[in-house]
Amino acid sequence: MSTLPVPGVAGGPAVSAPGVAGGPAVSAPGVAGGPTVSVLGVRHHGPGSARAVRRELERLRPDAILIEGPPEADPLVTLAPELEPPVALLAHVPGAPARAAFWPFAAFSPEWQAILYGTAAGVPVRFCDLPAAHSLAESEDRDEKRGENEDEKEIEDEGRDETSGLRADPIGSLAAAAGYDDPERWWEDVVEHRGDTPFEVIAEAMAAVREGYEPDEREARREAYMRRTLRAALKEGYERIAVICGAWHVPALTGPLPPAARDNAILRGLPKVKAELTWVPWTYGRLASWSGYGAGITSPGWYHHLFGAPDRPVERWLAEAAAVLRDEGLAVSSAHVIESVRLAHTLATLRGRPLAGLGEVTEAARAVLCEGDDLAVELIQRRMVVGDRLGQVTDGTPMVPLQRDLRDQQRRLRLRPEALDREIDLDLRKPLDLDRSHLLHRLGLLGVDWGALGESRGKGTFRETWTLRWRPEHDLALIEQAALGTTVAGAAAQRARDLAATDRTALAELTALVEQCLLADLPQALPEVLAALSAKAALDTDVTHLMAALPAMVRAHRYGDVRGTSAEGLAVIVRSMLERICVGLPVAVTGLDDDAAAGLLKHVDAVQAAVALLETDGGGEEVSPRSRWLVTLRGVSDRQDLHGLIEGRLVRILLDAGELDDAGDRMARAMSRGQVPARAAAWVEGFLAGGGLLLVHDPRLLSLVDGWLTGLSGEQFTDVLPLLRRTFGGFAAPERRAIGERVRSAGSGARDERQDVDERRAAAAVATVLAILGKADG
Template identity: 55%
Template sequence: MAKPPGPLLLGVRHHGPGSARAVRAALAAARPRAVLIEGPPEADALIPLAADEAMRPPVALLAHAVDEPGRSAFWPLAEFSPEWVAIRWAVEHQVPARFIDLPATHTLAWGKDAESAPADKQADDAAEVQAHGNGAGADVRVDPLAVLADAAGYDDPERWWEDVVEHRGVGDGDAFAPFLGLEEAMGALREVYGTGGHERDLVREAYMRLQVRVAQREFGDEVAVVCGAWHVPALRQKSTVAADKALLKGLPKVKADMTWVPWTYRRLARASGYGAGIDSPGWYGHLFGAPDRPVERWMTKVAGLLRDEDRLVSSAHVIEAVRLAETLAAMRGRPLPGLSETTDAVRAVMCEGSDVPLALVHDRLVVGDVLGEVPRSAPAVPLQRDLDRIQRRLRLKPEALERELELDLRKENDAERSRLLHRLRLLGVRWGEPVVSRGSTGTFRETWRLRWEPELSVRVAEAGVWGTTVFAAATAKAEADAVGAQGLADVTALAERCLLAELPDALPVVMRVLADRAALDADVGHLAQALPALVRSLRYGDVRGTDTGALTEVAAGLAERIFVGLPPACAALDADAAEEMRRHVDAVHGAVGLLGDAVAAGRGTQGEDAASGLAAQGPGGSPALGHRALRDRWRAVLRVLSVRDSVPGVVRGRAVRLLLDDGELAQDEAARLMGLALSPGTSPGDAAAWIEGFVGGGSGGGMLLVHDERLLGLVDAWLTGVSAEAFTDVLPLLRRTFSAYEPGVRRTLGELVRRGPGERARTQVGGSGIPGFAAELDVERADAVLPVVRLLLGIERAEEDVEDDLSDKGLVGVTG
């Protein structure tokens, strides 16, 4: 069939490999003098970059408001997108290519719904439109593909599209026939549904008609237009220039900037919330890129992925899966196996009927984690260019696939990587999220979970208002955040982040704000929240070489104010406030230990003052404490909390436990205080709260009860003496206390209680009566583990040498 008269209108489905192949064939047959593509005209200058060897789709055109970078829109393109194929064809054949959709300057200004979301043209052309049936006001969402599929007898629009378009070979008949058929179908749908209630479509189509007329005046009818199939009937209809211009009159505007940014297959997926998304971008990319035998090549990919996951998949599985997919296609009346057939075959043959490995295949291959690349010559804000330069220098390449990065801060390159990631987090660019290190708890090691999302390009553009380099922008942002912080804890957390990001220019501003807030804040809870983060920051000076002297002074002053205000603040608290105060006591206890180490090391002190317990001045001129004085003062506070009747039981119990763990309280004294707390004169609720504070949670209280049967006996005697009425009230608290113990600890405690006090008394000479728990080392049990330890260490030496080795490592004496 010859080319139809007038401009060649190629209606497509966005991100469809069948449409992309058909567009390429139609352009090759028509040889137009110009190619017009649905997209923002501001991107015309970016089209030549598509020929750059460094440009690898998926990519997206990013438009953002210059004065408000967070207001943005994307136009994603994959290698199987018809628009991308048209751009590449035009560039390769040196044919002018232009974008003809409504300019981004109007799209970005047209309501807040355009902010940080895919462009409207993509959402509209997803063919989810609203229609007013019979002129009524009820909105009905219509998917034209679903309507056409239903008319053809299909219950799945994707399967219909695959059979009609994706499985149609390039050489199957005339190059223009599929577009004429699709135009006729969409024309019928537009007659029924109109614009579907989207008045914006009328404006966009009016602008596109004007641009087509301009191209016709310049190139005649030898013009090809690549646009969403839904728009083709509107572009074909006759309309006057005056009528089209009238629709465009008075549109809002903002100053917009555009560039290319990397995109990912995952963000092309419908599951990501993208309006024009597809279910299987990875599968479509495979169909578009496979030169022949797509099913065989796909099954080979699946087998390779499963083998990498240590599943037994052989070439025989691949052959059998291909045969099954072809058989299923024949049984279902399909011309070729589609995604549903290949998925069913993979599940049955390679996954043994399990959906667990099939989910991995869907995530890694059907959807995919491909991340595109753009050339360095693409326009970008200065901050983005500085970030690109740092990424290349540190060999830290953005990737769409989530991965963990282990950093050793003693190595300069790893330390710089850490600083970059922390600075980006300060700027709101969350490329990496810190996670708990598996191998070490030392401050010299960090673990990050990295994943680059396309939206981070927008965050970088937003952060560009703070500076032209990552360092300058992070510094300015930290200073602004310090001044605008709402609470004292926010400022201390910011100080910690400044140390992690190594921002020495921002730290003085943060410290000045911190000192001012600390001097004015009289809430002990706020001070207790602020101290741990502040003291944690002191540890980073060791590894990162950061001067934390000023931080030490402020922390010591905060600690002194907490010591003074904590006992009164613990009076007359309800259950929730008491539990919160217990958490504050735990946090301050850990912080005082770290702060004492920092002061002992001489940071923030002068000369011999640190050794004598004196230090520099704290906030407001109050004398800060030295390391011994800090710990002694805190222990004195804990002693006050442990015996004051007005303090809630959960706080008193925790204070006794902390003193016992530090060796400041003898076992006999702890047992006496427990006996008083569990005496008949104490209400069951308060006694249960005391137990929660003393042995509750993950504080190791279970092992304390296992090894000290006097304490266990006191708890047991109290619990058996609680009345039936009171027991119902204290049961939830007790259950919360003991359910946090490890199963082995609970089992041991149950065995001890089952034997009863009499049995424990008769076994007192030998210890607790439970194998492995005694006053002295159980030599027989310790010897039993030596062969296993020798095997784990991979050594073949005499037993006494192994014991020496274990003794050096502190392992001898560890039983069970």
């Protein structure tokens, strides 16, 4: 392969794509002794490419290495040997970190192996792609032009997708030309499963695919900057330069390079922002393409295996798969492994592949190890093909104080970040578990959803169940909130204050914020939040808003007791809100349609449950909160203009509270023939919403409902049937069964009484009755 000197560079360096790994570098004719540039075209995250790049660098022994990536990360290269991949370079804009970009690296990424080689050999390693300062600014400009609303945490793949800006997939085009219908399988056969990587062949193939292709503006800028960085390295006097980049860019760096003035013109006037970069942990789940990472791979765990086990990879993979299945209690023997290996190799031979790929080993595992069980195959897919690996960064990595504080607390509380879901149960009576709960609630307030709070399996308010899963975006969220404070507790408190000071925060949101402050143990923020809540509650005239807010306030008051957190001022606000609810409820129940009545009913039930948590004794006051609430309900329930759903529910609440002794009479009136059937059905729905056991234990109420139903005409029954189905469908199965047995036994009992009459003994009484009626002869 011939090479051409770079125009305008003293010494005429040879710029080429070297031959097969292990072969000689090619120098330009007539410029012997000049600097040599070797461009190694790779696939990002390719294990075969990674091994070949490492071997080629060891053969070339370059004195400078250029890698596709943001140049601002050059000072971070020296930290790489101390990191545990997968990791990613994170670029963000200080003060506006919602705009960010990630450049992920795995152990099997060719760029990562080049970095490790360069740091070990003492060779300068530089990144040569468009700076993050420009790419982030360009992204912002594109979004403004499109007028798009970005997600809160957008993750971009700036400079990491070798097919960016293409009208067609080059790998797909080459695979089709080779007769493959699967580009991934073609790349694995010709690159990843070989003992070497034919860099020269890849360069020629990419040149053929790019023939006549004009890059778009963004790609043209990227490649222009790569050439500028290459020229700068040559000007500094480096003699042997290795460039590691996506295979697609090789033709732009190996042919006759355009004049520097042309590239400078392309790069002139680029938008720019201030960008900061650091290393952050990454996960194989985020590296997989299904996770939303644009330039990802579908099988990072498989590629990690290929890179770490170059000898007998199929045998080792299937043996590990068998171990995974055994850990789940599935019986897998050595004979299963042997047969699955034979099947995988046989499938590869029949398909003309140099080595069994992921498709073959998966089919072999499905047929032999899993015996056709798709769930077992999915287990192998999740645990091995994708993997649960989470990278680690060292304390020397640049971090904002908020990140460093969280890292220290994770160590102190023994909460290690993990890529897969991990469930933990916390007993809040234990100091360690209480501190863990405080940390997780504080992070939630900051938008770092490391833990999701679920339903506790234990009883009481002293237990919490959390599901933990660390995602790379959490580091970005911490950076975004870094301006709020240097510690997690301080930042969470300031976040609560900021939310409380916002006029747009609704009353219900403020009450939830009070609850969060207590759960997160943020007493320093509570006074301001309570003041904002009191002011908002005093001005809010919508009683439904107050009803929606009260339950959270009552829970917050209880948490102040359970967790030992001071909740001064809460009781006064709770009583004030309840008093305003009691005053406004009679107006709120007027003139409701079906939907409005259903919505109000939910608020009534929520307030009823909240009031039950309050002290029954008002602490020396004449009227307790519970009594005040029940008096209000009693007064409202006596009105004649209520919606049937509301009236029925209020009667049931008062009955359960022991405040009514005429519930049967009220039901009889509600279901009398003078009432519209639809209203009667709504009344029954509201009354029975608390459960159906009342009908089982009160024969009179059951008889009233049964008599009303049997008295409906066919058309009326059809009209109310949806309401009845909704009502009785909400009962538990044992309740429905018990009600049915009661109705059946009542009906059969009536029939039995008629059938058990002794006609011989009754004859005398019948004769007497007939004589009285003057029908003795009859």
